[in-house]
Amino acid sequence: MFLALTAFAAALLWSPHAGRAAALHLILAVGAMPLIFGAMSHFIPVLTRTRSAPGALATVPVLALAGGALVVAALGFPGMLWGQQAGALLAVTAASALFVWSRRRRAGMLGRPHPGLDWYEAALACLVAALLAILASTVWPQQAPALRRLHLHLNTLGFVGLTAMGTLAVLLPTVAGRPDPQTSPRLRRDLPWAVAGTLLVAVGAAWFGPLAWIGGALWAAPPARLGTRWLRLYRAEIVALHGAAPLLAAALAGLVVSAMLGAANAIPAAATLHSVQPAWAFVAGFILPLVSGAASQLLPVWLRPGMQGGWHARLRGNLGRYGGARAILFAIAGGAAGTGQEWGLLLGAVTLILFLLQAGVALAQALIIQPRSPS
Ligand code: HEM
Incomplete structure (x- = not known):
């Protein structure tokens, strides 16, 4: 997780100098993809109520990381074009292995899995x-621009967006300590909308614009419903100075706003007038609050699984301190970066680095100063 967060900070600082696609892939393919694979390997046993992942599964995020690094190199150094295909092959292998493992877990469990599993598999x-x-763009080069658009929407709205929505729906009630009985039925009902929306946006953006508008409306329905529900149930936790809840809520808002900027970008006048940058809004306004909010909640469980006690609560409190202020800074950073202001990325990077320092101190305190007080 620290590797991913460091890759994010490095890429944001490097982005004005590097090519845009290379910097974006440092964040999304080197940072986010292995992190998501690691998180899924942790959550899939929980969602299927089966034993925790075998050690060998740790090779999946490593394979993905190697694939991501190859892509960044290939996009950064024009002579390394083969790296795109090699990186894609490594990442396909890693994703397929995780998918097959998830299907096996599903088949081997008793009863019905938690609907979050369907979101992960989708x-x-x-x-x-x-x-x-x-x-495919190697064998079909005349379609490369369309396939690039297909790739970017399937990845942002589909891979990252569906993982985030499936996780956030469960994570925020856990952070608040008050489960929402409607979470499972809502996840079941919303998945077809989100998947259909993603596919229509991706195919539409690649080949037939009007489809993308219908897809955008379908895709936006689940996060809008989730956000409305959160504001009814968890307003006090969300509008707070400390904790992970403000960050998770900011992430959901950032996901929707960056998708809307993506839609605005499709209108030629908007794209030229305001130099709209949905990908940077996605990174600064969504990925950064999501990962730092999730880290504040999950690091204590990942470091010491099992019974949760005072040690976990103290560490969680220290990691979440000023989470509300960070959420506002990330939201400003996302808004600025998304409308083409370079300082937005810098603000995102500085806020992230401050969190990394705070987390370093909190972890040092928890692991070195009070190492033997599990409860
Ligand atoms: C690891 C395997 C991957 C490979 C081989 C790959 C390859 C590529 C290539 C060749 C492009 C076109 C670059 C250009 O226009 O110059 C691209 C664009 C893009 N990819 Fe990937 N990618 C990978 C993973 C990812 C992941 C995991 C994400 C997101 C989660 C992602 C998001 C994007 C986005 C947003 C763009 C558009 C970039 C822009 O607008 O400049 N990619 N990718």
Whole structure:
């Protein structure tokens, strides 16, 4: 997780100098993809009520990381074009392995899995399709621009978006300590909308614009419903100075706003007038609050699984301190970066670095100063 967060900060600082696609892939393919795979390997056993992941599964995020690094190198150094295909192949292998493992867990469990599992499997399927689009552009070069658009929407709205929505729906009630009985039925009802929306946006943006508008409306319905529900149930936790809840809520808002900027970008006048940058809004306004909010909640459980006690609560409190202020800074950073202001990325990077320092101190305190007080 620290590797991913460091890759984010490095890429944001490097972005004005590097090519846009290379910097974006440092964040999304080197940072986010292995992190999501690691998180899925942790959550899939929980969602299927089966034993935790075998050690060998740790090779999946590593394979993805190697694939991501190859892509960044290939996009950064024009002579390394083969790296795009090699990176895509490595990442397809990793995603398919995780998908197959998830299906096996589903088949081997008693009863019905938590609906969050369907969101993860749909997200992995989107990633595989997105990577196949990159491989297809080698044999179908005249379609490369359309396949690039297919790849980018399947990855942002599909792979990352579906994973985030499936996770956030469960994570925020956990952070607040008050489960929402409607979470499972809502996840079941919303998945077809989100998947249909993603596919229509991706195919529409690639080949037939009007489809993308219908897809955008379908895709936006689930996060809008989730956000409305959160404001009814968890307003006090969301509008707070401390904690992970403000960050998770800011992430959901950032996901929707960056998708809307993506839609605005499709209108030629908007794109030229305001130099709209949906990808940077996605990174600064969505990925950064999401990962730092999730880290504040999950690091204590990942470091010491099992019974949760005072040690976990103290560490969680220290990681979440000023989470509300960070959420506002990330929202400003996302808004600025998304409308083409370079300082937005810098603000995102500085806010992230401050969190990394705060987390470093909190972890040092928890692991070195009070190492033996598990409860
Ligand atoms: C690891 C395998 C991957 C490969 C081989 C790959 C390859 C590519 C290529 C060749 C492009 C076109 C670059 C250009 O226009 O110059 C591209 C664009 C893009 N990819 Fe990937 N990618 C990978 C993973 C990802 C992941 C995991 C994400 C997101 C989660 C992602 C998001 C994007 C986005 C947003 C763009 C558009 C970039 C822009 O607007 O400049 N890619 N990718």
